[in-house]
Amino acid sequence: MIQDVESALLLVADPTTILVVVLSAVFGLVIGALPGMTATLAAALLVPFTFFLDPVPAIAAIITMSAMAIFAGDIPSALLRIPGTPSSAAYTEDAFALTRNGKGTIGLGISLVASVLGGLFGSVLLIFVSPILGEFALRFTSYEYFWVAVLGLTAAVIVSKGSQLKGGIALMAGLLVSTVGLDVTLGHPRFTFGQEQLYRGVDFIAAMIGLFGLSEVLRAVTARRGDSMPIPKMEGRGTIRPTLRGIWRNRARVGSGSVIGGVVGALPGAGADIAAWIAYAVTRSTSRVRPGRGRSEKEAADDQRIEAISGASSANNAGIASAYVPTLAFGIPGDTITAILIGVLLVKGITPGPDLFLYQTDTLYSLYIIFIVANLLLLPLGFLLIRVSGMVLRIPRSILMGLIVAISICGAFAINNGYLEIGLMVLFGVMGYLFEKGGIPLAPVVLGIVLGPIVERNFMQSVIKTNWDLTQFFTRPISAVLIVLVVLAIASVPLMGWLGRRAERAVSRQGAEGRTPAGA
C-alpha cells in the first residue's frame, strides 16, 4: 500500500504531468468561463492530445480540466447572467443579482471556496467508496456486467432533462453507432457499407470531437445576430476575508451540498448539473435566513443567495469527483466526461473496473492524488480567474471558433493518420447540431456508444455459454440486486421529475415573491 502510494506520487510528480496539469487547468478555466462552452466540449478537444500522453498525465489532464471548468462556469453566471456550463444554471440568477448589488466578487469567492470544499469531499468519497464497490465487482460475471451496463443506460435516459423519450431515441442512436464494425459472435461486418476501414468500428474520439466540438461551431456560425453584452466591472480587492466569513456562516450548506453532490454524482449517468439542481432546491427550500435582527430585507435576500450558491456550487464539484466511482469500480461512466475518459483509458490498454484495484494500483492512487491536487490548485487559480474574468470574457468568439475547427481536424486526423476520421467527425458534428435543434440530449448518445459493446458482448457471451437459458439473467443473487436497482431507477422517474420541477419553481418564485418570505 505505502509502496503504491510512493510510486503514485512519483508518477504525479513527473515534470510532464505537472506541466500537463497546469496547462489543462488554464484550458479548463478559459473554456468553462466562456458561455456555451461546456466541460464536455473541453474534454473532447483535450482527447487528441491525451492520446499521445502516458496514462497518468492523460487522466490528470481530464480531471484537472473538468474541476476547473465547472467552477469557471460560474463566472459568466455572475457577470452576464449566462451560465458558462450547464452545472451553473441552477444559481445563475442568484449570482447575477449579487453582482448587481455590488457583491459579485464575494458571490464568486463563495462559489470558488464551496467548489473546492465540495470537490475535496467528492474526492474523499471516491477514495473510500470505489474500492468497496470494486471489491464487490470482483464477483461479477458476464451476467452482472450486462445488468450494470443496462443500469447505466437506464440512468442515462432517466436523467435526460426534458423528454425521456427523446433521451431513449438518443440512446438508441448511440447504441446503433456502437454496432458498426465486425460483430462479437461471428465477426460479421455490420453497417460498414463495404468500407474495410469501418471494420474496427466508429472511432469514439472522432465521434466525440464531432458531437461536442464541431456541432458547437456549426451552432455558432448559423446563429442569429446576437446582442453584445456589457461586462459589469468588479472590484477584486479585499474579497478573501468576507468570502471566508460567508463560507463559515454557511458551512452546514456546504456540507449538505457536498453530500448531495457526492451521492447524485455517483449514480451512473447522472452527473454534476443534476446534482447542482437538487442541492439548489434543497438549500432554497430549507433556508432559515429571514430579514430582521439588524438585517434589512435586501441583506437577507443577498444572504439567501449566498446560502444557495454555497449549497449548489459545492454539489456540482462534488459530483464531478464522485462520477468516477462507478467509472472506476464497474467501468460504467457516471457522466459524459467520464465516458470520454473511459474511451481514453481503453485506448491506453487500461480497462476501468475491478482489475484496476488489483493490478494497476499505482495508476489508481495517482488518480486519487490528482483529484486532491486539482481541487487544491483550483483555489489560487480560481481567485486569479475572478480577477481577470473581464479579459477572458472578451476573447472574440470568431477567433475561438476558428481555433476549435483547427484543433478538431488535427485531433480527428491524428487518430489514424487518415481522412476517414475527419469525415466521421463532420458527420457527427451535423448529427449533434440537428439533435440539439430537435431538443434531443447528447449525453445518452455518448453513453450508448461507450456502453453498447459492453452490453452486447456480455449478453452474447452469457447466452452462448448457457445455450440461451435466459433464466440465468434473473436467478443469480447479484444479478437480482442489480435488477432491483434498474427497476428502482425506472421507478425514480416521477421523483426526479418532481425534484426538477421543484427546483425550477423555486427559481421563478424567487422573482415573483421578491424576498419577503416571513418578514411581516
Add this chain to the structure above:
Amino acid sequence: MTAADPISTPPRGPLRQNLLIGVLSVLAGAVVIPYGASMPYIREGIPGPGLFPMMIGGLLILFGVLLPLSTWIGARREGRRRHRAGAGGGAAAPGDGDGSEAFALPGAAVQDADGDTPVEALETAGVMDTDVGSDGPRRWINGAILLVGILAYVLLAPVLGFPITMALLVIAIVRSLRASWLAAVLTGVLASLGLWGLFEQVLLVQLPDGLIRGF
C-alpha cells in the same frame, strides 16, 4: 414561451417537431430491422450479429411512436388545464426538450426585487463579443463555408500541405464570422503554425506535407 392568448390552443411547434423526430426514428427502425434480419444466424432460429441491431430498431420504432403521442396527450391536458384556470396568462411549461448539454434559464424570470440595483446602473468594463451571428441567408452561407471548407481541406491538404490549407480554412471561418481581415489572417497563420509545430514536432504525428515536403 411567449405569452399565450387566454383561450389557448395546444402549442403546434413542439408537436410538429416531435412528430418529425418520431417519423424519422420509426423510419430508422424500419430500415435497421430487415438489415439485422438479413445477417447470418448462429444456427437455425438463433440470431447472432443481427440480434442487437434488430432490438435497437424495435425500440427506435417504439420510442418514435410514443414521442409524438405523449406530446399530443400532454398538450391536450395542458390545454384543458389552462382552459379551466381561465385567462391566467401563459404559464411557461417546464422546458421540454432542452438537452443536458443545451441549457436555457428556467423561466428566465427577471428578479427585480425592491432593493436590487437596476442593471442599467452597473458600471461596465468592456463588452463581450457574442455578436458572431448573422441574419438571413448569411447564416446558411456561413454553415456552408464551414462544411465545404472542411471538405476542401481534405481534398487540398495532400497537395498544398497542412500549414497552407489549414491557415486558409481558419481564415475563411474567422472571416465569415465578421472578424477583421487582420484578426482572421493572424489567427489562421498562428493557429496552423502552432498546431503544425505541436503535432509534427512534439507529438510526432505526420501531418500532410504536400508542397512543403522536405522542410
